[in-house]
Amino acid sequence: MALSNVGMPQASTRIYKEECCLTFDTPKSDGGLFVDLTSFLAFGREQAMWNFKKTGSSVYLHIKHTLKESDEEDDRPHKKPTLLAIGVEGGFETKEPEYDETLSIVILPDYQTLPLSSAELPEKVRLCVDAVVQSVGAERKEQVSAWTADKKQLSIYAQSLQQLNNGVRVPPSGWKCQRCDKQENLWLNLTDGSILCGRRNFDGTGGNNHALEHYANVKYPLAVKLGTITADLETADVFSYAEDDTVTDPLLAQHLAHFGINFAALKKTEMTTAERELDQNVNFDWNRIQEKGKELEPLFGPGFTGLVNLGNSCYLASVLQIIFATRDFQLRYYGNLKLDDAFQLAAADPTQDLNTQLSKLGHGLLSGKYSEQPEVQGVTDKEVANQFQKGIPPRMFKSLIGAGHPEFASSRQQDAFEFFQYFLEQVERENVANPNEDPSRCFKFLVEERIVCCSSGKVKYTKRVDNALSLTLPLDAATNRDEVAAYEKITSEGGNSGEKIEVVRPRIPLSACLDRFAAPDEVEFYSTAVNARTTALKMTSLATFPTYLLLHMRKFQLDASWVPKKLDVFLDVPDTIDISHMRGKGLQPGEELLPEADDEAEGPVADEAIVSQLMDMGFPRVRCEKAAIFTSNHGAEPAMEWLLSHMDDPDIDVPYSHSSSNANVDENAVQALVALGFSADLARKALRATGGRTEDAAEWIFSNSDDANAMELDVGGSSTPSSSVPHDLPDGSGKYKLMGFVSHMGSSTLCGHYVAHILKEGRWVIFNDAKVALSGDPPKDMGYLYVFQRV
Numbered sequence: 106m107a108l109s110n111v112g113m114p115q116a117s118t119r120i121y122k123e124e125c126c127l128t129f130d131t132p133k134s135d136g137g138l139f140v141d142l143t144s145f146l147a148f149g150r151e152q153a154m155w156n157f158k159k160t161g162s163s164v165y166l167h168i169k170h171t172l173k174e175s176d177e178e179d180d181r182p183h184k185k186p187t188l189l190a191i192g193v194e195g196g197f198e199t200k201e202p203e204y205d206e207t208l209s210i211v212i213l214p215d216y217q218t219l220p221l222s223s224a225e226l227p228e229k230v231r232l233c234v235d236a237v238v239q240s241v242g243a244e245r246k247e248q249v250s251a252w253t254a255d256k257k258q259l260s261i262y263a264q265s266l267q268q269l270n271n272g273v274r275v276p277p278s279g280w281k282c283q284r285c286d287k288q289e290n291l292w293l294n295l296t297d298g299s300i301l302c303g304r305r306n307f308d309g310t311g312g313n314n315h316a317l318e319h320y321a322n323v324k325y326p327l328a329v330k331l332g333t334i335t336a337d338l339e340t341a342d343v344f345s346y347a348e349d350d351t352v353t354d355p356l357l358a359q360h361l362a363h364f365g366i367n368f369a370a371l372k373k374t375e376m377t378t379a380e381r382e383l384d385q386n387v388n389f390d391w392n393r394i395q396e397k398g399k400e401l402e403p404l405f406g407p408g409f410t411g412l413v414n415l416g417n418s419c420y421l422a423s424v425l426q427i428i429f430a431t432r433d434f435q436l437r438y439y440g441n442l443k444l445d446d447a448f449q450l451a452a453a454d455p456t457q458d459l460n461t462q463l464s465k466l467g468h469g470l471l472s473g474k475y476s477e478q479p480e481v482q483g484v485t486d487k488e489v490a491n492q493f494q495k496g497i498p499p500r501m502f503k504s505l506i507g508a509g510h511p512e513f514a515s516s517r518q519q520d521a522f523e524f525f526q527y528f529l530e531q532v533e534r535e536n537v538a539n540p541n542e543d544p545s546r547c548f549k550f551l552v553e554e555r556i557v558c559c560s561s562g563k564v565k566y567t568k569r570v571d572n573a574l575s576l577t578l579p580l581d582a583a584t585n586r587d588e589v590a591a592y593e594k595i596t597s598e599g600g601n602s603g604e605k606i607e608v609v610r611p612r613i614p615l616s617a618c619l620d621r622f623a624a625p626d627e628v629e630f631y632s633t634a635v636n637a638r639t640t641a642l643k644m645t646s647l648a649t650f651p652t653y654l655l656l657h658m659r660k661f662q663l664d665a666s667w668v669p670k671k672l673d674v675f676l677d678v679p680d681t682i683d684i685s686h687m688r689g690k691g692l693q694p695g696e697e698l699l700p701e702a703d704d705e706a707e708g709p710v711a712d713e714a715i716v717s718q719l720m721d722m723g724f725p726r727v728r729c730e731k732a733a734i735f736t737s738n739h740g741a742e743p744a745m746e747w748l749l750s751h752m753d754d755p756d757i758d759v760p761y762s763h764s765s766s767n768a769n770v771d772e773n774a775v776q777a778l779v780a781l782g783f784s785a786d787l788a789r790k791a792l793r794a795t796g797g798r799t800e801d802a803a804e805w806i807f808s809n810s811d812d813a814n815a816m817e818l819d820v821g822g823s824s825t826p827s828s829s830v831p832h833d834l835p836d837g838s839g840k841y842k843l844m845g846f847v848s849h850m851g852s853s854t855l856c857g858h859y860v861a862h863i864l865k866e867g868r869w870v871i872f873n874d875a876k877v878a879l880s881g882d883p884p885k886d887m888g889y890l891y892v893f894q895r896v
Contacts, residue, residue: 273298496875553689
């Protein structure tokens, strides 16, 4: 009998019981959820039959949740949140409806149903069901925590903090800055007991920077914000000037007692830094990007499905909405791929198959099944008017795509652009056997670099593959420079008699950013024409134009403390652009190519600016030079990432040698990489770059695809399109229209919120996590990522 074939889950068994592996059906869906009691995967009603036909598994635990009837209407007013959290006291309120749960055994293919009390059920089935019911579902284990601020780090200065015996005693109230008349935003230095005002905000409000100036003079690292100290010391706002961050001081009670402060008797009178950041939800930027205060019309149906925020996952949601708005991804994972077919092609566990999970995501977003307009029954007219869809939670996809990645597997906020590039990498890997089916190609294009040796006038052409233009924001090109200068002068002088000042942001034309990208750049390199290091002019253009052009606006720049800070600017972005003038032309008449490099010739030269930045961080010069060279001088940030991941290399302190990098490599390692689908030449180059380590070489190829393709596509004197263009990349006109953009709110990539706006059916639509609505005023000048579709 089929009932005797059920399995018994072990402690390590992944049990799915909250969401279908192939759709976003749950126990609350009309058909309920069916848990395969052999594989312990969960399926919707139709998908359970697919699983039966594929695997023969016929016994399922059917879980059905039915909404409880409630005659009571909750008219309690909503409280304004004071904590960046969900479902906790002081955080965002949630009121979940209650459900009745029904459990039964279903036997396929006839959907024969047996209640759990049935005498026909063997003891093994009962034990199996008990184990499933009592277990914590795999979905729940993998689900990210609710939206909360990252946990504060323990200050390295707290345990050994010096406190001066200077007789200072701090009264319980009546505080005032020792250098000005400020009575709010006051900070107590925990070393000398000085009370000084905090930083001046960009709009002239806040303090006068006296606490910061005091630290610059005396270097006493820790201060606590007066007005946030209560009996619950964990809520006190402690800042480390040396670490430039809010921190935890485990000895705060002792440090306060040194100055005679009875913290148990103090009352909270001011917001903490985190609470003030939360209050940004109502400031200009957040309001405008999220279109708060407007009567937004909710949208429903195919292509208008929102993505539930799993806790700091808005970066993922905004990028996915943009990507699945492209025709290539829609066809690959929805139009041309049925869910049943994707499941049949998947390995034993579809939750671990990227192709299946992308198909699940595509069908969830594009079918309209999960964005149906809510029923009017049981709710008031006011609730109906503001009723948005619930959206779909991309839990399985996030768990799978982030597996093994130290950042994307976490619950922390991430950079949307970094996720975009990482996501395309994973899609490319998934389609490596069938590159013509790879939808990530729609973003890819060839970049042509022309290098002119200043000593000889000879040239060199190389090409590399990229999937985005990362554009610098030239502040000197702002069209309102005079207004910005006047605003900066007023704020630097302390504001206008303490009154709030309207913020003036630099307004930069997109055309200026594109021009800066294509402008000649002076670089240092080894010239084979003069056999010496010299300067050259490097000019960058596009050899092909992609179907979808993604522009990454480099708003985040590293400050002296290696912390990414955001440029506060507006961008003038037109609805259409023409970049035809940016097309590369290859070798021109009268140009003479640089001689081919000899194997013994000196190799690449590290960018001195990158080396200097890394050395300022305390790293030895040899390591800094190698980091710059092995990341092709692409910038300090990738060089730093390379350096941190290679600190334990046995040869990390051995100076870079071009001759040693060209040494013979293990041909067995070469063949191992060739078996993965890479060319032999590329495999050798990757092995040289990674000291012969096969696993590192494979990772190097994927992590440095631009460098790899530049090596493979050295076109020399070719003035015609290269026949070695990988996978026949798309090409066409240089005319584009804006089809979507992703905006970021917050001061850095490590915090804040992402929202996507997409042009659909001639209308701009806002995708704010699960909320999808008709956009009343798309903030085109505040974007971080812009996607243009070729006309």
